[in-house]
Amino acid sequence: MKRKLTNYKRVKNLTNTYSDRVKFKEVDSLGIVWHGHYISYFEEGREAFGREHDISYLEIKRNDFSTPVVNVVCNYKKSLRYGETYTIKTFILDNLSAKIIMEYEIYNENHELVCEGQTTQVFVDRDGTLALYNPDFYQRWRKENNIID
Amino acid sequence: MKRKLTNYKRVKNLTNTYSDRVKFKEVDSLGIVWHGHYISYFEEGREAFGREHDISYLEIKRNDFSTPVVNVVCNYKKSLRYGETYTIKTFILDNLSAKIIMEYEIYNENHELVCEGQTTQVFVDRDGTLALYNPDFYQRWRKENNIID
Amino acid sequence: MKRKLTNYKRVKNLTNTYSDRVKFKEVDSLGIVWHGHYISYFEEGREAFGREHDISYLEIKRNDFSTPVVNVVCNYKKSLRYGETYTIKTFILDNLSAKIIMEYEIYNENHELVCEGQTTQVFVDRDGTLALYNPDFYQRWRKENNIID
Amino acid sequence: MKRKLTNYKRVKNLTNTYSDRVKFKEVDSLGIVWHGHYISYFEEGREAFGREHDISYLEIKRNDFSTPVVNVVCNYKKSLRYGETYTIKTFILDNLSAKIIMEYEIYNENHELVCEGQTTQVFVDRDGTLALYNPDFYQRWRKENNIID
Numbered sequence: 349m350k351r352k353l354t355n356y357k358r359v360k361n362l363t364n365t366y367s368d369r370v371k372f373k374e375v376d377s378l379g380i381v382w383h384g385h386y387i388s389y390f391e392e393g394r395e396a397f398g399r400e401h402d403i404s405y406l407e408i409k410r411n412d413f414s415t416p417v418v419n420v421v422c423n424y425k426k427s428l429r430y431g432e433t434y435t436i437k438t439f440i441l442d443n444l445s446a447k448i449i450m451e452y453e454i455y456n457e458n459h460e461l462v463c464e465g466q467t468t469q470v471f472v473d474r475d476g477t478l479a480l481y482n483p484d485f486y487q488r489w490r491k492e493n494n495i496i497d
Numbered sequence: 498m499k500r501k502l503t504n505y506k507r508v509k510n511l512t513n514t515y516s517d518r519v520k521f522k523e524v525d526s527l528g529i530v531w532h533g534h535y536i537s538y539f540e541e542g543r544e545a546f547g548r549e550h551d552i553s554y555l556e557i558k559r560n561d562f563s564t565p566v567v568n569v570v571c572n573y574k575k576s577l578r579y580g581e582t583y584t585i586k587t588f589i590l591d592n593l594s595a596k597i598i599m600e601y602e603i604y605n606e607n608h609e610l611v612c613e614g615q616t617t618q619v620f621v622d623r624d625g626t627l628a629l630y631n632p633d634f635y636q637r638w639r640k641e642n643n644i645i646d
Numbered sequence: 647m648k649r650k651l652t653n654y655k656r657v658k659n660l661t662n663t664y665s666d667r668v669k670f671k672e673v674d675s676l677g678i679v680w681h682g683h684y685i686s687y688f689e690e691g692r693e694a695f696g697r698e699h700d701i702s703y704l705e706i707k708r709n710d711f712s713t714p715v716v717n718v719v720c721n722y723k724k725s726l727r728y729g730e731t732y733t734i735k736t737f738i739l740d741n742l743s744a745k746i747i748m749e750y751e752i753y754n755e756n757h758e759l760v761c762e763g764q765t766t767q768v769f770v771d772r773d774g775t776l777a778l779y780n781p782d783f784y785q786r787w788r789k790e791n792n793i794i795d
Numbered sequence: 796m797k798r799k800l801t802n803y804k805r806v807k808n809l810t811n812t813y814s815d816r817v818k819f820k821e822v823d824s825l826g827i828v829w830h831g832h833y834i835s836y837f838e839e840g841r842e843a844f845g846r847e848h849d850i851s852y853l854e855i856k857r858n859d860f861s862t863p864v865v866n867v868v869c870n871y872k873k874s875l876r877y878g879e880t881y882t883i884k885t886f887i888l889d890n891l892s893a894k895i896i897m898e899y900e901i902y903n904e905n906h907e908l909v910c911e912g913q914t915t916q917v918f919v920d921r922d923g924t925l926a927l928y929n930p931d932f933y934q935r936w937r938k939e940n941n942i943i944d
Contacts, residue, residue: 682834
C-alpha cells in the first residue's frame with residue numbers, strides 16, 4: 349500500500365488543546381479504549397480547533413463547502429482506560445495543495461503520549477466537485493492566521 | 498509525523514471476502530458513511546479472515562495472547578451510502594517481524610474501490626509483555642499456511 | 647415517568663427474522679454487548695423487516711416522509727458475548743393511530759430470549775409537520791398486508 | 796410487551812447536572828442525533844451522578860459488584876443537532892428493591908426538554924449471582940445520602 353509521506357511543517361502558534369473523559373461504552377473487552385474510537389477523538393480535537401480558530405465544520409458549510417476526510421493515520425503508543433481523562437493537541441500543517449492536513453497528539457493524565465495521528469481533508473463544493481485550489485474563504489482564513497504560501 | 502512504509506508483499510491465496518450492509522446509524526449528516534466507521538469495517542474483514550483461517554481473536558486468546566492494533570491507515574476513494582452493500586477483501590502481509598500486518602480493500606456494489614487500508618498488530622502476552630518474536634502458535638500457523646520466512 | 651402501555655396486538659404472519667454476529671467493538675469491559683447497542687440491533691431488525699415487506703426507510707423516504715423514533719423500551723434478560731450470533735424477530739403492532747409500533751425479540755444461539763423491546767415511530771412530512779393520520783402510502787401498505795382498521 | 800410502571804419518587808436534593816456537546820459522528824442522515832445515542836447520553840449522566848455522589852461504576856467495582864442495566868426507556872420530544880450543547884439532569888428513585896432506578900432529562904440550549912428516560916440496574920456479584928437484597932455498600936450509601944427505607 350502506498351502511503352505518501354507528508355513533510356509539511358506544523359503552523360506555529362495555531363493549535364488547540366481539548367480534554368475529555370473516556371466513556372464506558374468506548375472501552376472494549378480488553379479493558380482499553382477500542383482503537384477505532386481514536387478516530388472520533390481526532391474529530392473532537394479537529395472540531396475544537398475549528399471552534400477556536402473559526403474554521404469549524406459549520407463555518408465551512410456556511411461557505412458552501414464540505415471537507416471529507418480522504419486519509420487517516422493513527423499510531424498507538426499506550427492505552428487509555430475507563431475513567432481516564434485524555435487531552436488532544438491538534439495542529440495544522442502548512443501544506444500548499446488544496447487540502448487541510450491536521451495532526452493530533454493524545455496524552456493521558458500523566459502527560460504520556462497515548463497516540464498520534466494525521467487526517468487529510470479535501471474541499472468539495474455543493475455540486476460535489478473537488479476543489480483543485482484552496483477556496484477563497486480558506487485562502488482568506490490562511491492569511492488571517494499568517495499562514496504564508 | 499513519521500509513517501514507516503511497509504514493502505512486504507501480500508501472501509498469495511490467503512485472503513477473505515466478506516460482505517455486509519451499511520447501517521442507518523453509520524451514515525452521517527452528509528449522507529455518507531462516517532469515515533471512522535471504516536476502521537470497524539476493517540475489523541469485520543479481519544475477524545472474517547480469522548474465522549476462515551483459524552487465526553481469530555478468540556483463537557489468539559486461547560493461546561494466551563492478545564494482538565492490539567498499533568497502527569491504522571485508511572485511504573478513502575469513494576463514499577458509501579445507506580442501504581448499500583459493501584465487500585471487504587482482507588489480505589495478510591508476509592512480514593518478518595513479530596507483527597500481524599493486514600491490508601483491506603472495500604468495494605461497493607459496482608465493484609469500485611471505496612477505500613483501502615492497513616492495520617498492524619503486535620503480540621502481547623497475559624502479563625502485558627510485548628513479544629519480540631512470533632509466538633509458537635503463530636509460527637505454527639504461518640507454516641501451516643505456507644508463509645515462508 | 648409516564649410510560650403508556652400499548653395493548654395492541656402483533657399482526658399475524660407479518661414478521662421478519664434477521665441474524666447477525668456480535669462485533670468485537672460492541673462488547674464492553676464486562677465482556678458483554680454494551681446495553682445501548684441493542685437499540686442498533688432493533689434497527690437492524692426493523693430495516694430487515696422493511697426490506698422484506700416494502701416499508702423500509704428508503705421506501706418511506708420515496709413517499710416524502712420520515713419516521714423518527716419517539717419511544718424506545720428495552721428489557722434485558724441475558725447477555726450476548728463476542729463471537730455469538732444473535733437472531734432478531736421483528737413484529738408490527740396493529741395500532742390505530744398514525745404511528746408505527748414495532749416489537750423485537752432477540753435470541754442467542756441456544757434460542758434463549760436475550761432481550762425484548764419496542765419502538766414507536768411517527769410520520770413527519772418534508773416540512774417537518776407531524777402527520778395526525780396515517781399517510782396514504784402507509785394506509786395502502788396496511789391494506790396490502792391485510793391489516794384491518 | 797409488559798412494561799412495569801414505576802411509581803417511586805425521585806430522591807430530593809440528590810441529582811447531577813452534566814453538559815456536553817453533540818458530536819459530528821452522532822448525527823444521522825436526517826441531520827439529528829441518532830436516537831440510539833441518547834442511551835449513551837443517559838450513561839454520561841449516570842456516571843457524572845456517580846462521580847459526584849460516590850456511586851460510580853468504578854466505586855461499585857471496588858465493592859466487587861457490577862450493575863448491569865436490565866431496562867431502558869426513552870421518550871423523545873425534540874431533536875438535537877450538530878454543534879448544540881445539551882444538559883443531562885440525572886435523578887435517582889427511592890425504590891425498595893435491590894435495584895438502582897435512575898431518571899434522566901435532557902435539555903437543549905433553550906432549556907427545552909429534548910427527551911426523558913429511565914434505566915434500571917441490578918446488582919450482580921463477582922460470581923455472576925444476582926443480589927436479592929441491596930449489598931451492604933449500597934445500603935450504607937443510601938443511609939449516607941438520607942434515603943430512608
